[in-house]
Each structure stands twice: as C-alpha cells, then as structure tokens.
Amino acid sequence: xxxxxxxxxxxxxxxxxxxTVIALVLLTIVFTILLQSGKGINFLHPLNxxxxxxxxxxxGILAIGMTFVIIxxxxxxxxxxxxxxxxxxxxxxIHEGLVLNLFGITIYFHVLVIMLICLVLGVLLGAxxxxxxxxxxxxxxxxxxxxxYIARGFANIRSGGATFPNLQGKPELGNTGFxxxxxxxxxxxxxxxxxxxxxxxxxxxxxxxxxxxRHIYAIGxxxxxxxxxxxxxxxxxxxxxMFSGFCAAMVGLIISSQLVASHPATxxxxxxxxxxxxxxxxxxxxxxxxxxxxxxxxxxxxxxxxDGLVMLxxxxxxxxxxxxxxxxxxxxxxxxxxxxxxxSTEQKDKKVxxxxxx
Amino acid sequence: MENNVILKAEGIRxxxxxxxxLKGVDFNVYQGKVNVxxxxxxxxxxTLMKILSGVETPTSGKITHNGSVFTHFTPKTAxxxxxxxxxxxxxxxxxxxxxxxxxxxxxxxSRPGWIDHKEQESRAADLMKxxxxxxxxxxxxxxxxxxQQQIVEIAKALSEEVSILIMDEPTSALSKTEVDVLFQIxxxxxxxxVTIIYISHRLEELIQIGDYITVLRDGALITEKPMxxxxxxxxVSSMVGGDSSKIFHSGNRSIxxxxxxxxxLFLQGSVEEPLLNNVSLELKKGEVLGxxxxxxxxxxxxxxxxxxxxxxxxxxxxxxxxxxxxxDIRDRIQKGxxxxxxxxxxxGLVQSMSVSHNLTLAxxxxxxxxxxxxxxxxxxESVDNMFQGMSIKAAxxxxxxxxxxxxxxxxxxxxxxxxTNPKVLLLxxxxxxxxxxxxxxxxxxxxxxxxxxxxxxxxxxxxxxIMAICDRVIVLSKGKVTxxxxxxxxSEEALVNASAIGHxxxxxxxxxxxx
Numbered sequence: 041x042x043x044x045x046x047x048x049x050x051x052x053x054x055x056x057x058x059x060t061v062i063a064l065v066l067l068t069i070v071f072t073i074l075l076q077s078g079k080g081i082n083f084l085h086p087l088n089x090x091x092x093x094x095x096x097x098x099x100g101i102l103a104i105g106m107t108f109v110i111i112x113x114x115x116x117x118x119x120x121x122x123x124x125x126x127x128x129x130x131x132x133x134i135h136e137g138l139v140l141n142l143f144g145i146t147i148y149f150h151v152l153v154i155m156l157i158c159l160v161l162g163v164l165l166g167a168x169x170x171x172x173x174x175x176x177x178x179x180x181x182x183x184x185x186x187x188x189y190i191a192r193g194f195a196n197i198r199s200g201g202a203t204f205p206n207l208q209g210k211p212e213l214g215n216t217g218f219x220x221x222x223x224x225x226x227x228x229x230x231x232x233x234x235x236x237x238x239x240x241x242x243x244x245x246x247x248x249x250x251x252x253x254r255h256i257y258a259i260g261x262x263x264x265x266x267x268x269x270x271x272x273x274x275x276x277x278x279x280x281x282m283f284s285g286f287c288a289a290m291v292g293l294i295i296s297s298q299l300v301a302s303h304p305a306t307x308x309x310x311x312x313x314x315x316x317x318x319x320x321x322x323x324x325x326x327x328x329x330x331x332x333x334x335x336x337x338x339x340x341x342x343x344x345x346x347d348g349l350v351m352l353x354x355x356x357x358x359x360x361x362x363x364x365x366x367x368x369x370x371x372x373x374x375x376x377x378x379x380x381x382x383x384s385t386e387q388k389d390k391k392v393x394x395x396x397x398x
Numbered sequence: 399m400e401n402n403v404i405l406k407a408e409g410i411r412x413x414x415x416x417x418x419x420l421k422g423v424d425f426n427v428y429q430g431k432v433n434v435x436x437x438x439x440x441x442x443x444x445t446l447m448k449i450l451s452g453v454e455t456p457t458s459g460k461i462t463h464n465g466s467v468f469t470h471f472t473p474k475t476a477x478x479x480x481x482x483x484x485x486x487x488x489x490x491x492x493x494x495x496x497x498x499x500x501x502x503x504x505x506x507x508s509r510p511g512w513i514d515h516k517e518q519e520s521r522a523a524d525l526m527k528x529x530x531x532x533x534x535x536x537x538x539x540x541x542x543x544x545x546q547q548q549i550v551e552i553a554k555a556l557s558e559e560v561s562i563l564i565m566d567e568p569t570s571a572l573s574k575t576e577v578d579v580l581f582q583i584x585x586x587x588x589x590x591x592v593t594i595i596y597i598s599h600r601l602e603e604l605i606q607i608g609d610y611i612t613v614l615r616d617g618a619l620i621t622e623k624p625m626x627x628x629x630x631x632x633x634v635s636s637m638v639g640g641d642s643s644k645i646f647h648s649g650n651r652s653i654x655x656x657x658x659x660x661x662x663l664f665l666q667g668s669v670e671e672p673l674l675n676n677v678s679l680e681l682k683k684g685e686v687l688g689x690x691x692x693x694x695x696x697x698x699x700x701x702x703x704x705x706x707x708x709x710x711x712x713x714x715x716x717x718x719x720x721x722x723x724x725x726d727i728r729d730r731i732q733k734g735x736x737x738x739x740x741x742x743x744x745x746g747l748v749q750s751m752s753v754s755h756n757l758t759l760a761x762x763x764x765x766x767x768x769x770x771x772x773x774x775x776x777x778x779e780s781v782d783n784m785f786q787g788m789s790i791k792a793a794x795x796x797x798x799x800x801x802x803x804x805x806x807x808x809x810x811x812x813x814x815x816x817x818t819n820p821k822v823l824l825l826x827x828x829x830x831x832x833x834x835x836x837x838x839x840x841x842x843x844x845x846x847x848x849x850x851x852x853x854x855x856x857x858x859x860x861x862x863x864i865m866a867i868c869d870r871v872i873v874l875s876k877g878k879v880t881x882x883x884x885x886x887x888x889s890e891e892a893l894v895n896a897s898a899i900g901h902x903x904x905x906x907x908x909x910x911x912x913x
Binding site for chain 2: 327
C-alpha cells in the first residue's frame with residue numbers, strides 16, 4: 041500500500057556513503073599492482089587473503105562490540121586490557137589449574153569450562169563499566185580507562201609478568217584442545233573468521249530488526265527523548281558495555297589459542313584499532329550513527345593497509361604514520377558527508393515548501 | 399512625545415525557515431521610561447529583543463538610535479550603543495565565580511593579558527551592594543540559587559554603561575522579595591536616565607512598573623499606549639485578540655467515565671517552595687482538560703510526574719481504574735499514558751533517526767513479533783497510517799527527522815505518542831514554535847482524538863488555545879491549584895487572575911485586599 045517514496049539519494053551521496061568500500065577496493069588494487077610488479081607476489085592469492093582476514097578478525101570482533109558502545113555515545117578503552125586479562129586467566133587455568141591451598145588440591149577444568157569462565161569474566165567487566173557509567177555517572181572515557189589499568193594490572197599479577205607457555209593441555213588432566221580455537225578450520229577458513237562472521241550477522245540483525253537495536257541508536261541520538269519514549273536507558277547502555285566485554289574476552293581466547301601461549305601484555309592498544317575501525321566505517325563519535333557492516337569494512341581497510349605495507353617491506357614506524365593519516369582522512373570525509381546531508385535536506389525542505397504553496 | 403523616542407525600530411521582519419516570527423513590527427522606546435512589551439508565546443517578543451541586542455539579524459527593517467540609522471545591530475554595535483540585555487534563559491557559566499561571570503569578555507586587566515581579579519571582585523561587590531544582595535563575588539555561580547543567578551545576570555548588564563536595558567522575563571525565577579528589590583532597582587535606574595525595555599507574562603507586574611505598553615500578536619504590532627490609559631482587561635484582550643480565535647471544539651465529544659485521577663500529588667524538587675503542592679484532578683474520557691499557569695507554576699512538572707519522570711513524588715495516580723505504581727516511564731506508556739513534551743528538540747525527537755524510526759520509537763513493543771523481531775510490514779503499515787492520518791509533509795518516511803518543518807516535526811512527536819495506543823494524552827505546549835497553519839491542524843487532531851474517547855491534558859500558556867478547545871480548565875500557580883473553571887466559566891480575566899495568586903508581591907496583595 042506504500043505509495044510513499046522511501047529512497048531519494050543522489051549519485052554523489054552514494055559515492056560518499058560507500059567511501060570506505062571504495063577505499064578498500066582502491067587499496068587492494070594498489071597493493072596488488074605494487075606487489076606483483078615489485079616482488080612478484082600475488083596479493084590476491086586465497087591463502088594471503090585468508091591470512092589478512094585472520095588478522096582482521098581480531099580487530100573486527102573487538103570493533104563490533106565497540107561500534108555499539110560508540111553508537112550509544114560512549115567509548116570503551118578497556119577492551120585491550122580485557123583481551124590480555126582473559127588470555128592470562130585461560131592460560132593460567134590450563135597451565136597451573138585452580139590451586140586451592142586450603143584443601144591442598146588443584147582443579148583442572150575442561151577447556152570449554154575455561155572458555156566459559158573467561159567469557160563470563162569479560163561480560164562482568166563490561167557490566168562494571170556499564171554500571172559505573174549509568175549508575176555512578178562516571179564519564180565513559182574515565183570509567184573504562186580505570187578498568188583498562190585495573191585489568192592490565194591483574195593480567196600481570198596473575199603470572200608476575202611471565203608468559204604461560206605450552207597451552208596444549210595434558211591428556212591425563214583432561215584439559216587438551218585449547219589450540220583448536222586458534223588453529224581449527226571449517227571449509228578451510230579459520231574459526232576466528234567464522235566467529236567474526238557469526239557476530240556480524242547476529243549484531244546486524246539486532247541493530248536493524250529488534251527494539252534493542254533501535255533503542256541503542258535512540259540513546260546515542262538523544263538520550264532524553266529516548267528515556268521519555270520508554271527506553272530503559274541504563275539497562276540498555278549497560279548491556280552494550282557487557283557485549284563489548286564479551287567480544288574482548290572472545291578475542292583474548294582466540295589470540296592465546298593461536299599462540300598456544302598467553303602473555304600479559306597481549307592486546308595493548310587494541311582498543312585504538314577497534315575505535316579506528318568503527319570510525320573508518322562511519323560510526324560517529326557523538327553517537328547515534330554507525331553500522332556494524334561499516335565497521336567490518338573499516339577493520340578490513342586497516343588490515344589490508346598494515347598487511348600490504350608489511351609485505352611491501354615498509355617499516356612499522358611508517359605504517360603508523362600512514363594509519364594515522366588514513367583515520368584523519370576518514371573523519372574529514374565524514375564531515376563532508378554530514379555537510380552534504382544537511383544541504384540536500386535543505387533542498388528537499390525547499391521543495392516541500394514549494395509544493396505546499398503550489 | 400516623539401522627541402522622547404530614543405530607540406525606534408521600523409518595519410522589522412524576521413523570517414525563519416518555515417515560519418515568520420516578525421511581520422514588519424514598529425517599536426518605539428521612550429527615553430528614561432519603562433517600556434513594556436507584551437504578547438503571548440510566539441508573538442515575537444524575544445525575537446524582537448534579540449534583534450535589538452544584535453544577536454539576530456532582521457530580514458528587513460531599520461533601527462534608529464539617537465538619530466543614527468542602522469539596518470541591523472551586531473552584539474558589538476549594540477553594546478557600543480549602550481544597549482544591554484538580560485536574557486530569559488540564564489546565560490551564566492556555572493563553573494566560574496560571580497565576578498568572573500560579570501566581567502566575562504570585558505575582563506579588567508592590570509597589565510595586558512593579566513586579569514585584575516582584585517579590581518573585578520571589588521567592583522562586583524559594589525554591584526551586589528547596589529542590588530542589596532549578600533552574594534560573595536567569589537562564589538561559584540553553580541552554588542547560587544536560581545534567583546541569585548538572575549541577580550548576577552542583572553549585575554552583569556549593569557556593569558557596563560548602559561543607556562537602554564532590556565529585561566526579558568527577569569522575574570520568572572525570582573521570589574516575591576527579590577521582585578520587590580528588582581523593582582526598586584528599576585526605579586533607581588530610571589532616575590539615572592536609563593531606559594528600560596521590560597518583558598513579562600505577569601500582567602499585574604507590568605501595570606505596576608510600566609510607563610508605556612506595546613502589544614505584539616502573531617509577529618505583528620497590535621497597539622502602543624501609555625500605561626495610565628490601560629487596564630488588565632485591555633491588556634489581556636489585545637494580547638489574545640478578540641475575534642481571531644477559531645473554535646476547535648466540535649461539540650461531538652461524549653464525556654465518559656474518569657480515565658485519569660490524580661490525588662494529592664506532591665513534588666518537592668530542589669527549590670524551597672514545592673514544585674507541586676497537593677495537586678488533584680480528574681480527567682474523563684473524551685475530555686480536553688486545560689492546565690493554565692505562568693512559567694514556573696508547575697505545569698510541566700505535573701505532566702512529567704504523571705508520566706513517571708520524577709522519583710521523589712508522593713500522591714496517587716490512577717489510570718483506567720489501575721493504580722500506577724513506582725515511577726517507570728516504560729510501564730506507564732504500556733498502561734496507556736503518553737506525553738508530548740514541551741521541548742520538541744531536546745525531549746521529543748531523536749535527531750539522528752529517520753521520520754519512521756522516530757514515529758515507532760515509543761510503540762515498538764506493540765509491533766514486535768515473538769518479543770524481539772520488528773516486522774517490517776507491520777512497521778511500514780503503522781508508519782504509513784500515521785503519515786496519512788496526521789498528514790505529515792515530508793519527502794518520505796525514510797528521510798531524517800531534521801529535514802521536516804517545525805509543525806511536521808511536532809506531528810511526528812504526536813504520532814509517536816499515538817502509536818503507543820494511549821488512553822491519556824499529556825500535551826505540554828504542543829503548538830510552541832510552529833506556524834499558524836500547523837497549529838490549526840494540531841488542534842483538529844486533538845479534537846478528533848477527544849471524539850474518539852481519549853482523555854487529553856493540555857498544558858498551555860495561551861488563553862486563546864484554552865478557549866478554543868478545552869472542556870474545563872485548571873489553573874496552577876506556584877505548584878497549587880488556584881482555579882477551576884467549567885467551559886462556560888472560562889474567561890481571560892478569570893484565568894489571569896487565578897494564575898497570579900501565587901506570584902503577587904506583598905504590596906500587590908495588600909492593594910488587592912483593599913480593593
């Protein structure tokens with residue numbers, strides 16, 4: 041029955057909206073040509089693409105959680121440290137088990153139980169973030185900065201700064217199988233990529249087709265109006281931080297499983313990569329705007345850029361410089377799009393006004 | 399008489415996108431007098447004052463001051479001309495102290511680049527003494543009561559050499575004694591040759607203090623007279639306009655059983671006087687009950703309390719025979735209460751969302767399938783229905799809400815409330831800042847809803863609106879019910895008198911008692 045027009049977008053707007061995808065395609069083409077002509081390497085070889093995707097999955101999973109946080113108008117600086125802490129907890133439980141001095145016994149858990157413990161820990165830390173922000177009115181930047189230090193501190197305390205090596209587990213203790221998460225493949229594709237894909241699909245559904253998703257966008261767009269429309273702002277915001285904590289714990293498990301070892305410094309500055317991916321994907325730091333698909337494209341831009349540069353032999357120092365420029369460019373384009381949006385809105389408004397008077 | 403006109407605005411027009419705020423207004427300001435400007439909300443008073451103080455640029459027109467002609471002022475030229483303004487909204491920096499606020503932007507320097515705090519503070523102290531206020535210039539503004547903050551605003555304006563001082567509702571936040579002090583100050587300023595432009599909704603106050611009165615209505619000049627020639631009755635009828643008010647009461651409403659009853663609602667808030675002081679009311683199905691009162695009378699707080707926005711509240715609210723429990727907005731929406739808030743931009747809309755997402759935001763729970771899934775078809779259907787039912791003018795439901803005109807945005811806020819399928823509709827100044835045509839549409843919608851059996855509580859400060867649509871009116875003043883009128887008893891004078899009861903200064907009260 042809908043006689044109403046639902047889309048009205050110009051070509052320029054489409055190009056601007058797809059800018060991250062265009063940037064990704066251009067980057068891929070440039071690297072393919074440079075690597076083929078310079079070193080005779082095929083950048084587009086499936087194995088290479090899978091490797092890149094595997095790297096992207098780490099940033100991507102964190103960035104999916106981060107996207108919702110940023111859409112509510114917040115930020116989560118603690119995810120990198122949660123990656124480190126959950127990795128250390130998993131490593132410790134496999135390597136040393138749970139030592140109960142009181143009873144003089146040591147408990148070794150099944151790997152799945154250990155993973156569950158780590159995921160719950162991530163969710164709990166996220167809940168602490170969320171409750172601080174919603175109940176105690178702590179600014180998200182500060183609250184999650186605090187948890188960032190606390191989690192990193194405990195990651196080091198857990199082992200006294202040392203690495204837990206050899207996390208294969210022992211058959212006699214019944215705790216083998218941890219490396220599968222990092223090394224396992226389905227249809228030739230590593231599990232971490234599958235996890236990213238599943239998370240992407242689930243969050244895509246939540247953000248587009250559920251009241252929860254709609255509420256998250258509303259909170260970031262106008263908290264007061266959302267509240268007056270019956271949105272449970274506190275609960276929803278806390279849930280979003282819990283999900284971010286869950287994603288971080290997942291990444292912590294994936295990394296220590298891939299390395300078959302856990303190190304307390306793992307995940308340092310990962311939160312920045314996650315934020316960068318979200319921003320590159322069009323998420324607005326002022327809240328209310330952003331998509332998880334955009335974020336994943338943003339994560340791929342970062343991944344292709346850093347892997348391509350590595351393969352070209354560009355030094356790590358220069359990689360950082362280039363990454364910085366790309367992020368700034370993304371934000372500048374974002375401003376341009378907002379201006380264009382405003383302008384086309386004005387024009388439409390004039391058109392409507394004219395129709396009204398006619 | 400013309401010789402005494404120090405400032406003259408002629409043919410001032412101001413056009414905003416979608417609405418014309420001023421339609422060629424002439425305004426004379428007489429030297430050394432209190433020039434009163436009155437009009438209902440949206441009549442254009444504040445816009446005119448912003449133009450005189452240089453904050454807004456008029457679309458056309460000219461301003462003559464002391465013989466020199468200007469097309470417009472900038473804040474700088476206005477202050478060079480000796481025009482100072484005290485705004486309706488407080489424009490202070492809560493994180494700075496009183497002296498810093500007073501001298502902000504015109505800091506006193508001991509040597510270039512160095513603020514002379516000592517001098518600033520002693521001058522601020524002098525100003526406070528002059529204003530008879532015991533406020534330490536080093537107090538942070540955030541630690542002052544609202545009334546005291548208003549005093550700081552006044553001090554800020556007086557700290558400069560002003561020849562014309564504009565006061566836009568300076569008393570709305572003041573207690574009675576503070577108002578008396580302010581009036582003394584105004585008298586002193588007059589003696590020193592300062593010209594005052596004074597805006598207020600409190601009409602008795604105007605008669606007490608004013609020398610000349612200018613009435614604006616719908617952005618146009620209605621009349622200008624010396625104060626001694628007019629009385630309260632005259633002011634009200636020229637503000638409201640005798641014949642222009644259309645009646646939106648169809649007469650087809652059938653008033654049913656009580657749908658909302660409020661008993662002894664009490665809300666302390668953070669000020670000394672309670673925001674709501676044992677307010678009780680009953681609203682019936684198919685009835686439009688008007689709530690009239692001045693700024694700060696507790697009208698918005700009443701609606702917010704019914705909506706469940708305030709925690710520290712006592713009293714009983716019953717909706718459709720069900721007692722509403724703990725304040726919980728979501729719960730109250732689902733039990734049939736919906737609010738169209740006063741501030742559309744701040745409280746009504748999510749600016750980053752599309753028209754359709756704004757429309758369905760509060761009623762998502764009604765179109766959800768299996769508790770989590772928003773059915774596209776169901777959503778499209780409700781959105782399209784609302785689009786047609788409310789005749790929302792937009793390029794389509796997927797455009798950003800900010801691309802709509804004020805009136806159409808307001809229809810979206812209305813639509814959002816209606817999609818929750820309410821039994822009681824709470825409307826807080828639903829026609830503020832929208833043009834006359836859209837106002838008419840909004841009123842027709844209200845009448846239709848009442849005919850369909852909704853109970854409507856309408857808060858408005860425009861008497862015209864009350865007369866146009868309400869079945870009954872309750873008047874609030876300083877948190878108390880001070881009047882209750884059936885349809886045939888509603889008159890401008892009765893409403894204005896009832897709304898002023900809580901605000902009268904002691905002198906006014908004794909005067910009235912004598913009369």
